[in-house]
Amino acid sequence: MSPVRMGLGWDVHRIAAGRPLILGGVTVPSEFGFEGHSDADVLSHAITDAILGAAALGDIGMHFPDTDARWKGADSLVLLSEACRMAREAGFEIVNVDSTVILERPKLKDFRMAIRERLAGTLGIAVERVSVKFKTAEKVGPVGEGRSAEAQAIATLEQRG
Numbered sequence: 623m624s625p626v627r628m629g630l631g632w633d634v635h636r637i638a639a640g641r642p643l644i645l646g647g648v649t650v651p652s653e654f655g656f657e658g659h660s661d662a663d664v665l666s667h668a669i670t671d672a673i674l675g676a677a678a679l680g681d682i683g684m685h686f687p688d689t690d691a692r693w694k695g696a697d698s699l700v701l702l703s704e705a706c707r708m709a710r711e712a713g714f715e716i717v718n719v720d721s722t723v724i725l726e727r728p729k730l731k732d733f734r735m736a737i738r739e740r741l742a743g744t745l746g747i748a749v750e751r752v753s754v755k756f757k758t759a760e761k762v763g764p765v766g767e768g769r770s771a772e773a774q775a776i777a778t779l780e781q782r783g
């Protein structure tokens with residue numbers, strides 16, 4: 623049986639004025655950000671679910687409920703690193719992560735390397751194994767109209783021999 627496991631993650635947050643726009647732990651200069659109980663880092667949340675999914679360890683809301691005052695304003699990289707710790711404790715190594723952020727504006731490509739480096743440090747893997755992509759929604763639907771942002775992620779884990 624193959625020791626390789628894949629996990630899928632997805633998240634959405636509403637856009638709100640006066641909130642920070644944090645992606646993969648990196649604050650992107652913007653006049654608006656994302657609503658949420660934690661720091662609303664939609665990318666880190668999708669990656670956290672991808673890691674948990676690959677290890678079949680449930681989902682982000684199960685481990686870090688938004689009804690728990692402990693996670694109010696939480697740094698989502700802390701949640702991500704905790705998910706990685708749980709996956710490693712269950713006997714997995716993290717092989718790679720690929721992801722896409724869907725946000726109409728601002729342009730994110732200049733922040734790609736900073737985001738990859740921050741995520742790689744949190745995941746405990748080389749930056750070459752962490753991919754972050756950006757897409758607009760072509761002005762269509764809630765993302766395209768600037769009302770929300772989405773992120774998708776996939777993670778590969780390998781069971782230690």
Ligand code: C5P
Pocket residue numbers: 725726727728729730731732755756757758759760
């Ligand atoms: O969505 P679209 O295909 O038009 O995006 C074109 C390119 O613009 C993407 O490949 C991505 O590198 C960049 N982009 C970005 N910031 C966004 C959306 C897209 O840098 N918010």
Ligand code: MG
Pocket residue numbers: 633634635658662663664667
């Ligand atoms: Mg979220």
